[in-house]
Amino acid sequence: MSASGLILAIETSCDETAVAIVERGRRILSNAVASQIAVHAPHGGVVPDLAARHHLQNLLPTLAEAEHQAGVKATECDAIAVTKGPGLIGCLLLGVEMAKTLAAIHGKPLIAVNHLAAHLYSPILENAHSNGGNGSFTFPHLGLLISGGHSELVICHGPLAWEPLGQTLDDAVGEAYDKVAKLLGLGYPGGPVIDKRAPEGDPTAFAFPRPMLGRDDDNFSFSGLKTAVRLAVEKTLDPSQRINASTNQRINDLCASFQAAVIDTLLGKAERALRRHRLQRLAICGGVAANRGLRVAAAERLPGVEIAIPPMALCTDNAAMIGGLAWHQLEAGDIASLDCAPAPNWPLPNSSATR
Ligand code: KG4
Ligand code: ZN
Numbered sequence: 001m002s003a004s005g006l007i008l009a010i011e012t013s014c015d016e017t018a019v020a021i022v023e024r025g026r027r028i029l030s031n032a033v034a035s036q037i038a039v040h041a042p043h044g045g046v047v048p049d050l051a052a053r054h055h056l057q058n059l060l061p062t063l064a065e066a067e068h069q070a071g072v073k074a075t076e077c078d079a080i081a082v083t084k085g086p087g088l089i090g091c092l093l094l095g096v097e098m099a100k101t102l103a104a105i106h107g108k109p110l111i112a113v114n115h116l117a118a119h120l121y122s123p124i125l126e127n128a129h130s131n132g133g134n135g136s137f138t139f140p141h142l143g144l145l146i147s148g149g150h151s152e153l154v155i156c157h158g159p160l161a162w163e164p165l166g167q168t169l170d171d172a173v174g175e176a177y178d179k180v181a182k183l184l185g186l187g188y189p190g191g192p193v194i195d196k197r198a199p200e201g202d203p204t205a206f207a208f209p210r211p212m213l214g215r216d217d218d219n220f221s222f223s224g225l226k227t228a229v230r231l232a233v234e235k236t237l238d239p240s241q242r243i244n245a246s247t248n249q250r251i252n253d254l255c256a257s258f259q260a261a262v263i264d265t266l267l268g269k270a271e272r273a274l275r276r277h278r279l280q281r282l283a284i285c286g287g288v289a290a291n292r293g294l295r296v297a298a299a300e301r302l303p304g305v306e307i308a309i310p311p312m313a314l315c316t317d318n319a320a321m322i323g324g325l326a327w328h329q330l331e332a333g334d335i336a337s338l339d340c341a342p343a344p345n346w347p348l349p350n351s352s353a354t355r
Contacts, residue, residue, distance in 0.1 A: 007330065008066070008077040008102070009323030010059075012095030013087025013115045014148070015039070015046045016316065017058035019066035021077065022323030025159070026126045030069030031313065031320040034058035041188045045178060052090035059098050066319070075106050081326030084112035084336070085343035086149070092342035100338050111326040112336035116348040118321040119145050120156055123283040123308035125324050137308040142279045144270050147286030148174035148189075153218045153273050154348065156283065159328040161351045165273055166218025173262060174288045176222035180229050180258055184237075184251050194255045195291050201249070201256030206232050208261040213268045220269065222262075229258050263297045270298075274305060281306045290315040 006029070011018040015036040021029040036054050040046045067073050074080065082099030085092055096112075103110040120143045143154040143162075151168040171179070174191060181190025186197075208228050211221045236250055270282055282305050284298060290312045298307050314320060 004076055004078055005327070006072060006077040007079050007081050007111070007323040007326050008074050009081040009113070009319040009326055010063075010095045010099050011083045011115075011118075011317055011319040011322050012055045012059070012091045012098075013083045013085070014091060014317055015051045015054075016318070017055050017062050018317060018319035018322075019059075019062045020319035020323045021066055021070040021072050022125075022320055022327065025324050025327035026124065028125060028320045028324075029072060030066040031318055032062045032065040032069060033313075033318055034062045037189065044182050044188050046088070048088045048090055051088060052094060055091055055094040059094060063098075074102050074108075077108065079103075079109045079111050079326065079330050079335075080106070081111040081113050081322050081329075083115045083118065083322055084340065085346035086115055087342075087344060089342060089344045092344060096340065096342050100340070104338055109330065109335045110338060110340065111329050111334065112340050113322045113326050113329065114346055114348060115322075116145060116150060116152065117160075117162065118325045119147065119150075119285045120154060120162065120283070120348075121159055121325040122285045122310045122314045122318075122321040124159065125310065125314060125320060137281065137283065137306070140279060141281035141283050141306075141308075142270060142274050142277065144266065144282065144284045144289075145286045146173045146266065146284070146288035148172060148178065150286065151220045151222070152348065153269060155277060155279070157351075159325060160332060160334075162348055164348055164350055165277075166220065166269075168220040168222060170221050170223040171226060173220070173222055173266065174286070176226045176262070177288065179226050180254075183230055183233050184254060186251070189287075191288060191291060194259060195293060197252045197255040198259040198293055199256070201252030201254070203256040203260035205253035206257035208232075208257050210261055210265045210268065213265055218269060218273055220265065225258070225261055225265075229254060259291075259293050263291075263294050266294065267298060267301050271302060274302070280304070281308070283308045285310060285315060287316045 178190040
């Protein structure tokens with residue numbers, strides 16, 4: 001069906017404007033990202049209107065960069081893919097309208113991609129190596145999707161076949177990182193800075209809860225952990241106090257203890273699901289999969305499990321994962337109509353029944 005096997009993909013669901021060109025669902029020819037971290041950092045989180053305005057500014061230059069990096073023009077691609085949801089409505093709209101315009105003027109099929117399914121696909125991309133050694137991670141496997149908006153455990157039976165097992169009942173794990181960093185005055189986004197400070201602190205200094213770990217299901221909850229950190233901060237840190245060596249150490253201990261609780265919870269839940277569903281492969285994806293502490297702990301604590309964690313650039317939001325998954329949709333004839341609209345609350349489909 002495919003002529004060149006190339007897909008041009010656009011991602012604008014949150015605060016990254018991203019365009020990529022991917023060949024046959026695996027080989028990344030370009031992966032251009034215009035990050036808005038500096039725009040939102042002063043606000044302590046993503047401001048939806050600001051994000052939409054910056055997508056508007058960044059989309060055409062990012063498209064040009066992706067075409068330049070790949071040495072390929074949109075006209076040479078077999079299809080135009082775009083994130084249809086979930087995400088921020090104003091942001092999604094810009095990507096979807098851009099993709100529809102490109103599809104219409106170049107006469108290409110439009111592929112509407114689910115952002116969560118695309119994160120789950122990211123370990124399958126060519127340069128996302130697993131600890132199995134050969135770099136060709138495969139199905140079926142357990143997917144642990146951990147990002148700023150989502151925390152989900154899913155059995156991935158194939159690129160387009162998902163069996164969701166559980167999700168967060170309140171805050172997503174990345175959201176907990178961002179809120180804890182804000183409490184500690186560490187800025188936004190919280191994940192990278194807490195991850196950097198954690199090795200300098202004592203992970204046993206504060207006995208934070210391991211939420212839902214004792215429960216016999218696959219759901220998560222991170223808002224109680226965030227509250228436990230807030231109470232500890234109120235007890236042990238005086239916000240009016242200037243940062244000195246001793247408060248700095250206490251902040252590092254809080255980071256280390258929080259991160260230890262998150263890692264124990266995520267890996268404990270994943271281990272239980274792997275055992276229960278007799279799976280030997282685990283893919284960890286989404287922005288929080290960039291966490292260095294988690295990467296090390298996963299390999300140490302799950303011996304005998306083949307673990308795939310994409311490189312940092314494929315953990316956080318990117319369009320390569322959209323273009324990779326879209327190729328399978330194109331092959332399956334899943335073409336969107338040119339009047340398709342964004343779906344800000346689109347959940348991960350449960351396709352296990354149709355397998
Ligand atoms: O996947 P992503 O880029 O966007 C969403 O779809 O949500 O994830 C962003 C989240 C933020 O909450 C950020 O704090 C977190 O990923 N993050 C990390 C790290 N790098 C980014 N969390 C923990 N450790 C990191 N190294
Ligand atoms: Zn994402």
